[in-house]
Amino acid sequence: MAQRQRERTIRSLFKLQDALREELTDRQWESLETAYSAGYFEWPREVSGEEVAALIGVSQPTFNKHLRVAERSAFRLLLDHEYPDGDD
Secondary structure (H helix, E strand, O other), X not given: OHHHHHHHHHHHHHHHHHHHHHHOOHHHHHHHHHHHHHOOOOOOOOOOHHHHHHHHOOOHHHHHHXXXXXXXXXXXXXXXXXXXXXOO
16 A cells, blocks of 8 residues: 555656646756756755856856746645646
């Protein structure tokens, strides 16, 4: 039973991730993914917004905008309980 619940939870997480990926533009997703993998969300930050912007080849204000849109979408999906269709 625990294994079944775990598999259901993993499928739900993948569905949530897929829903976010479908909602974001390629640049928004790239900004979020790069910021995460580069350590932007660590405390203290391992890289600055300026450094992440350079990694993806955009200005810092453009990176900030992409990241804020991605964060807003992620939080909306998590906090407004808008789950992807077809949850088991």
